[in-house]
Amino acid sequence: MSLFDMPFDPAREAALVTGAGNGIGRAIAQALTGEGVRTVFADVNPETVAAAIKTSPRPELAIPFVGDLALAAVREALLADSEAALGRVTHFVHSASPPRREADHVFGVSHETWMRMHAVNIDAGFHLSRELARKLIKAKLPGSFLLLTSLHAGTPRNLPHYSTAKAAMAMLVKELAKTFGRHGIRVNALVPGAIAAGGFVADPALARHIPLGRLGNPADLAPMALAVLSNRISAYVTGAAIAVDGGLSLTNWFDPPELGEF
Ligand SMILES: NC(=O)c1ccc[n+]([C@@H]2O[C@H](COP(=O)([O-])OP(=O)(O)OC[C@H]3O[C@@H](n4cnc5c(N)ncnc54)[C@H](O)[C@@H]3O)[C@@H](O)[C@H]2O)c1
Known part of the structure; x- marks a missing residue:
């Protein structure tokens, strides 16, 4: 059997994906069902959840779940409903994040927007990861978690609520990976570049700064997400930040060289 034939074990593995109504989360959740994995599609938007499933x-x-993950009670409901539907969640993807708006710069961002960005990204990411891991460790089962961070975990975005939330998530991945590793639960970060999805209004001119010469799309993320989630393909990968960015993170004030004749 080829290594890539059966990346998951649908008899024992089941997934929960947040932000599954749109963009990168939707692409990953849909790809998981394509591999035969029962998957909870969680999002705040009922219409997009229904369309993503369809x-x-x-x-x-x-399995649809609709609720606002900024709220602690909704996170509890998501955990309870997921367990009721799937038995045990072994694979977790945290892609939910409120929209980025350029007006939310240092002096523009409201207290509520600041809190909400952190609540959905880092509070929900921490709480859901911890509670899912608690169940897996008690049951002595392996797991694999993937948190969507950003290149802006390490470089400013002019959106301080967003970059600080992503920086916190990047460290959360390392904390969780270190704590859970000996229990067979891997935790990694997927780091998208400029992906033309709902959360990012992409200026096509940005392609000039991307070594692979184009913006990304959610379909560019899903195969790598599945590879990292798969305990068969990535059994020895944890605490890693895997960039899927067309090389955008290589860009700096030096343009690539003109090669001329060589
Ligand atoms: N698109 C990019 O270029 C890019 C770059 C770097 C990082 N990311 C990260 O990848 C992830 C997905 O990005 P995307 O572009 O696909 O975003 P998106 O806006 O298309 O999708 C995010 C989803 O999260 C949902 N959501 C928002 N608030 C929620 C809440 N309170 N409770 C439940 N669900 C909620 C939205 O309804 C939406 O369906 C995000 O974490 C984002 O920060 C994206």
Whole structure:
């Protein structure tokens, strides 16, 4: 059997994806059902959850959950509903994040927007990861978690609520990976570059700064997400930040050289 034939074990593995109504989360959740994995599609938007499930390769494997993950009670409900539907969540993807708006610079961002960005990214990411891991460790089962961070975990975005939330998530991945590793639970960060999805209004001119010459799209993220989530393909990968950015993070004040004749 080829290494890539069966990246998951649908008899024992099941997934929860937040932000599954749109963009990168949707692409990952849909791809998981395509691999035969029962998957909870969690998002705040009921219409997009329904549409994401309807357009999945295997809609019968998808379970909808609609709720605002900024709220602690909703996170509890998500955990309870996911367990009721799946038995045990072994694979967790945290992609939910409020929209970025350029007006939310240092002096523009409101207290509520600041709090909400942190609540959905870092508070929900921490709480859901910890509670899912608690169950897996007690049951002596392996798991694999993937948190969506950003290149702006390490470089400013002019959106301080966003970059600080992503920086916190980048460290959370390392904390969780170190604590859970000996219990067979891997935790990694997926670091998208400029991906034309709902959360980022992409200026096509940005492609000039991307070594691979184009903006990304959610379909560029899903295969790598599945590879990192898979305990068969990535059994020895934890605490890693895997950039899927077309090389955008290599860009600095030096343009690539003109090669001329060589
Ligand atoms: N698109 C990019 O270029 C890019 C770059 C770096 C990092 N990321 C990260 O990747 C992830 C996905 O990005 P995207 O571009 O696909 O975003 P997106 O806006 O298309 O999708 C995010 C989803 O999260 C949901 N959501 C927002 N608030 C929520 C809440 N309170 N509770 C539940 N769900 C909520 C939204 O409804 C939406 O469906 C985000 O964490 C984002 O920060 C994206």
